[in-house]
Amino acid sequence: MTNLSKKLEILGESAKFDRCSYINTNVDNFLTKQLPGIYNASTRDGCTVPLFKVLMTNKCSNDCRYCINHNKHSFNRVEFSPGDVTSIFLDYYNNRLVEGLFLSSGIPQDPEYSMENMVEVAHKLRMDHGYQGYIHLKILPGSPYDLIKRAVSLADRVSINLEAATPEGMENLSTTKNYDTDILRRMKWIKRLLKGNKEFSPSGQTTQFLVGADDETDKQILERADWLYREMDLKRSYFSPFEAVKDTPLESHEEPHPKRSPRLYQADHLLNSYGFDLKELVFDDDGNLNLDSDPKYVAAQAHEEHFPVEINEASYKDLLRVPGIGKISARRIIQSRKLGKNFLKLEELKDIGVVIKRAEPFIKLNKNYQATLEF
Ligand code: SF4
Known part of the structure; x- marks a missing residue:
């Protein structure tokens, strides 16, 4: 060598x-x-x-x-x-x-x-x-x-x-x-x-x-x-x-813990890319994130006042707060609405990439609740 x-x-x-x-x-x-x-x-x-x-x-x-x-x-x-x-x-x-x-x-x-x-x-x-x-x-x-x-x-x-x-x-x-x-x-x-x-x-x-x-x-x-x-x-x-x-x-x-850095990346993404305020994130008494759940889901559970979000009226920023709705699906919802689309069924959201199982408790479609906010 x-x-x-x-x-x-x-x-x-x-x-x-x-x-x-x-x-x-x-x-x-x-x-x-x-x-x-x-x-x-x-x-x-x-x-x-x-x-x-x-x-x-x-x-x-x-x-x-x-x-x-x-x-x-x-x-x-x-x-x-x-x-x-x-x-x-x-x-x-x-x-x-x-x-x-x-x-x-x-x-x-x-x-x-x-x-x-x-x-x-x-x-x-x-x-x-x-x-x-x-x-x-x-x-x-x-x-x-x-x-x-x-x-x-x-x-x-x-x-x-x-x-x-x-x-x-x-x-x-x-x-x-x-x-x-x-x-x-x-x-x-x-x-x-x-x-x-x-x-x-x-x-x-x-x-x-x-x-x-x-x-x-x-x-x-x-x-x-x-x-x-x-x-x-x-x-x-x-x-x-x-x-x-x-x-x-x-x-x-x-x-x-092997999950600690991935949770920090998820929380950081909310701050740097999704427009979340630091105050919306949830920390335990020791000042740490919940290792078992994604920080966006935990934040949504802690801020019931932001939900349910009406899919046919909500702003891009409010759509992004919904667990199961990412940037791509939020953009698709807004674009579809601009073309006159009125979302009536969960399947229509699923088709554009929304993770229904996560989003369902946090949304309304044409004023109808899709699920109750029970965690
Ligand atoms: S300055 Fe960089 S290379 Fe030097 S000891 Fe610190 S981390 Fe290591």
Whole structure:
């Protein structure tokens, strides 16, 4: 194995711990089996895209307690040059093994050094090789403004990982990263840069929360996400379940329930995409979502005052509150009504994609209740 291949194996493997923007799975087919750093990325609309996902280096001076690269871990530390990453990526891309690049890095010295190397890769691809495809650059905590500006001018998407919902939560995870100055301040800069220029990172900025590494509640996490959508123009939040990685200070820490992250995604979708107010979500006395039921259904049960919804009159927003009615079926109801349709039977709703069993207790058709609100 060459030196470069060895590095690729190590740095491609390390990159899998960053979930921001995608749900990762290793691409597993006969072409990619022997090739590290290739991950399937699942987009929001359900498509799967293979990406080259790698770290510039696993050297890091930070002490994030959940991370394999934390500064006290004694293991094989390696580093790519920008030229290395550029040529490996182009090799994969030209052989149709990947459709885009996701680049992140440890921070061996000050963030400027690592961020500069990452920007250099993007610059080489765009300017020297005319590459026009997808690039996602991680913005490293504490990066300087001018490098962030260069990053957003070259990348389709940028992200800076928040990991914790509160400054206190971050203090429990790392003593070397400052929540307000190293992260939130950079998010604000990105927001300002993107606002003034449509060419800059057209897919916007995203972030990742690490769920269950600390005792932060679902309510705290969703409050922060909701604030980020309003204050930072954040496009999406990712809720990665904490994994207890061997040789890290949190290797014995309990991992979260497997349903926790999926419930957070569902609740977040209501806030970011369905127009729900945070106050409409229901949390238990500990501040967590119900693991056994979808948050939209739980919210509907708790807000009887919004129901039943008259299908033949309700606004798009009110239709979206109904369990069993998603964006596509709500749009179809509105479009059908515009064409003169008056819905009389549940079967007619079923035909356009409404999940009748869920929706029935919450709707009326031409003033007729379809079921009683008994839960
Ligand atoms: S900054 Fe923290 S999370 Fe990132 S590589 Fe270093 S130790 Fe890991």
